[in-house]
Amino acid sequence: MSMPVPAEHAGEVPVPSASRAPIELAAYLRWAKDQAMAHKVQCETGGTPTQPLTLIMGNEAGDLDSAASAIALSYVMNHDQAHFVRAYGVPRGVHVPVIQTPRRALSQRKENLHVYEYVQAPVASLLCVDELGDLASPAWGPDAQVSLGLVDHPQLRAAWGADRRIVAVVDHHEDEGLYRDAPLRIIRAPSTSPVGSAASLVAALAHEARRGAALETRVADLLLSAVVLDTKNLKMQEDGGKGTRVDAEAFAYLAQSTSIGRHEAGAASPDPALTAAWSRELQRIKSDVAHLDTHGLLERDLKEVRVVTKRRALQVGLASVPISLSAWLGGAYKGPAPMTEVAAAAQEHEWARWWASLGAFMEERRLDMAVVLSSYKTESKSRRDLALALRGSASELADVGQALEGTALGLKAWKGERRTENGKKERVAGVDAKGHVRSVPGIVGAVWRQGNTAANRKVVQPALLRALQRAL
Template sequence: MTLSDFLLKSKTDYLNDVKNGSGREWTVVMGNEAGDLDSVASSIALSWVLSAVKKIPSIALLQISRNDLGLRPENVHALKLASLSTDQNEILCIDDLPSLTPFPSNRFALVDHNRLLSQFAENNSDVKVVAVLDHHEDEGLYKDTANPRMIVVPTGSASSVVTQYIRKEVLDGVERVSIPRELSDLLLTAILIDTNGLVPGGKGELLDHEAAAFLVPRSSILGSNSGLSNPGSTSGAISFLSTSSSETELHKLPSLRSLAEELSEKKNDISDLTSLDLLRRDYKQYAWTPSSSWASSSTQPIQVGLSTVPLDLRDWFLRDLTSTTSSDSEPVFWNSIDSFINQRGLDVLGILTTFRKHGKHRRQALFVINSTSEQEKISGLEKRIQEGLEGSEQLALKRKEISDMISKYLSKHLKKEKGKREEITKQIKDGEESVKHKIHLYKQGNAKATRKVVAPLLKQIVEGP
């Protein structure tokens, strides 16, 4: 059975059982709500091993709507490489399920995160998290119910953790089952994109290299340019990987290097995305209860959203400037921010940009505090967030003013167009002054600190003493 056939059959059978009231007989395998390639690949892989090896009815569920699948071209490309249909109809998305409360299943396996979101447990009796495979900070949950429970930090990709589990079950288990080549391809693409192609000095850890070394000879990635003496054969790949040092040499294989570059190019192709698309394409939301030491004991959990965007904020601002008219002189950027905050009910929105300039990796961080939220809560929240972020040695933030940042940028790129520079600068200032929220913009000194670093820091700031 191909991976496509497996997924389509699982989806059809699960939806039929949900319709017939038997959804609780299934284990739902979920990645996080950002829906990146790592979550997609690892959830599909774990659902396969639970179903094919453990004989447990399992279904991979993506926590994104079907319309959002196209926001990540790298996902679409990887799924195509894994021989799924062009519309990815085999995949179960969150909006493929009927709007039921409680959720129709009560057994969950978590990958690429380790806390079940509240909407899946709400009014849902006997909810049980039966597996956790992750690479994020361990929140210490489900130790009495989750088996396996593998949280490996640091690791570049959750798909590497899932691959390690598959290695154990497929190679060391009683039932020896061949992993589908398409699944090896899918896991490998996730690992490559999360580790910058496994290059030295990148995000790849030992487990990532070991996982890739396991997957390569079982994949269809190797072609005529693989760099192996017999690239099409499993034995040739295994021969290449037979020495202890070879696992960290995978990035030298031309076929893998080419694939990593291809995936990176797809990931960074955001030219057709609107500002709202950019905000929601790689987004996670958290609910943290503030400490009573600085907030009222009656304060509701604070809603914090973090969007990772592969675009320099300066380019984003300039791209979204609208022509000045009598009806609308605000940049689309700020309108989109306001709409996004209102749609999600956010108290805080953090935009974490990642891009390359002059051959170097750069990051910026823009935090928007919703000034229309409960004033007593927000007055303390803004100060705590500002002091907590600016005091973090791990992030090494440097405060910036938006208008100054744009003005310097324009001086370099529009040296001979003074009139245009002045017009754009005025639009930026007018837009900034019209914003109803509190804004804090930073240049991030530590470009290696991703959302996996920022989110725990913000949690500590909100919940701490």
């Protein structure tokens, strides 16, 4: 598989006995969690940790790609540790996967739970971020012999504090130029060398470390599930999908040992029709968010970033939501009720409630700006909406809006799916002519239809950050 060529270091490296992790996935996850919890207790009781620890974490959105990549990379780095120490210079010790989702919120991603059940990994065996306590504590810093590894995101969350040692970055978002001295640093930016799934990069590292030898079946199942979900069963870029050569190579490697798509255990390779069916099943489960309220929809796939402009510093949250704003406002996503007409009074009430919920979420998360990225289909056509709420003035909103409308996102006036009494499509409500949100003093907001439906969060986020730098 095609990977950057590591700087080899002569000599074999001894592996600490504690890092001889279980082979079977469920046992491995319990073991890894126990290692981190033992470290935490040791620090809390005044002890001095003697075993180096590296926490491998996905992004805070906690999607399957992040979770699978964190688990699998930690697994490979433990079981093939000598390779990573020798080839990349990563520190020896125990590598522990961290799911950056609070345990209470795991149910927001039913597709993840479905895959955990398939690979026989009990949810209780996962180490969730809230189980670590204070992330900025010295217990998770270099003085306690702790390093951090990032997968599926290029920047450590502010909650982890400033004094942290980053030893691995494996990502497919835009390169923000951070952690240049990380021994293992592989970033495939969408603008230069796109890859559909971070799990494909982890699979490539596993292939490299094992010289092509197969992975444990359940680990392969986990990675393959992330790859087929993110790429819609390897729909390639030339066909309008996200799949790339790296994803195809990862799929081919994982196909050696996966149980997915096999009619029987002895089958030589997965049946393409069955892997396609698995991809569709995961897509269907992922799209079903009927169990979530507005808070859950906003939190389920949220990424936060801090932006410093000429005028101010902003904490920005970008929430990806797989339903239309019309379905969200009227609650149609919770059941089979059709979206037809909406009365003007009802429309104003729905928007007031929606803006108020968004404002409360911003207050809870201490966000200066919330951006909602809505993606959905109508009559087999892909659609995207973009809603923005800013803690600021109408003039700042106008400047940001003008900067955004000058990007390749193709923003235009929002029109919903429902009709009002006069037969026209619904428009944005709950704000005055200058964008002041009537139900949330101090918040201004705007909503657009996004013409560039190919621009997902990987594209919108850097465009937004550039627009903020220009406008503010």
